[in-house]
Amino acid sequence: MPAILITGASSGIGKATALRFHAEGWNVIATMRDPSGSDFAERDNLLVTRLDVTDPASIAAAVAAGIDRFGAIDVLLNNAGYGAYGPLEAFSADRIRRQFDTNVIGLLEVTKAVLPHMRARxxxxxxxxxxxxxxxxxxLGTLYHGTKFAVEGLSEALHYELEPLGIRVCIVEPGMINTDFGGRSFDFAMDETLTDYAPxxxxxxxxxxxxxxxxxxPDVVADVIWQAANEPGDQLRFRAGPDAVDLLDRRKQQDDASFISGIKALMTE
Known part of the structure; x- marks a missing residue:
């Protein structure tokens, strides 16, 4: 059976994807920062293990544990991340670094840890x-959007880099999803003295x-991830959710001024 390693599998998209692939008969390496809180039931083809994308030792240990348990990692799902919103002035240097360390550097470190295994195979x-x-x-999404634009760029470049080695890279672009993104996965910074940003x-x-x-x-995204992981072609981007299809189509069809004007109109209506 093929195996998938998933980061951020404790809830939301990661958990839904773990359950979807498990139901399809895959071996699943469900990783999270604190496995002690996991409510996954014991299953022969499911490994729950610790992986914090900002902790290189935990990344190496999780990858090694997955390969040791199932013999291979066929798919890596880089899902762990969170959203930092607020005026740039309200974020300390540490909070800025944390956003990029989690959403970008962490993704790159996990990918680097898996690549030698995939490259050898x-x-x-x-x-x-x-x-x-x-x-x-x-x-107010300077930090979050900065990280996700980075994910798009690095993924597209890796698509070229790894294709000759038999390794596929693709991107899943969810719209608004009913997850805990607005709770523990959301970091909003607002300094009360920065009244200029209140409106x-x-x-x-x-x-x-x-x-x-x-x-x-989240099951909608899990379905798209299943499609992306099993797509025989070289499709790079996969949209998840009707709002993602609508908004991204509109972005492609409109110039910057027109699209930004439409967003501003939604803010004032």
Missing amino acids: RSGSIVNISSIGGQITFP TAEAMGRLFGKLASNPSS
Whole structure:
């Protein structure tokens, strides 16, 4: 049976994907920062283990444990991440680094840890979770969108780099998903003294309320990840959710000024 290693598998998209691949008969390496809180049931073809994308030792240990248990890692799903929103001035240097360390550097470190194994086998697929926020931006999302734009760029470059070695790279771009992104996966910074940004923060709240009024289930994204991992062609980008299809189509069809004007209109309506 093939095996998939998933980062950030404790909840949301990662957990839904672990359950989907397990139901399809795959071996699943479900990784998370704190496995003690996992509610996955004991299964022969499921390994729950610790992996913190900001801790290189835990990355190496999880990859080694997965290969030792199942003999191979056929698919890597880089899913772990969170969203930092707020005025740039409100973020300390440490919080800025944490956002990029988790969403970008961590993704690269996990990928690097798996690549020698895939390269030796001349086989494998890497699926990176981006977002509609990797193609378009919303107010106060400087840090989050910066990381997701980076994921898009590095994934596209790796697509060229690894294809001759038999390794596929693709990107999944979810829209608004009914997960805990607005809770533990969301870091909002707002300094009360930065009153100049208050109107923008209020407008962002209205915008997010509209965009998140009908979120898709994590299972929708898991289905798209399944498709991406098993796609026989060389498709690079996969959209997940009807809002992702709509917004990204509009972004492609409009110039910068037109699209940004439309976002501003949503903020004021």
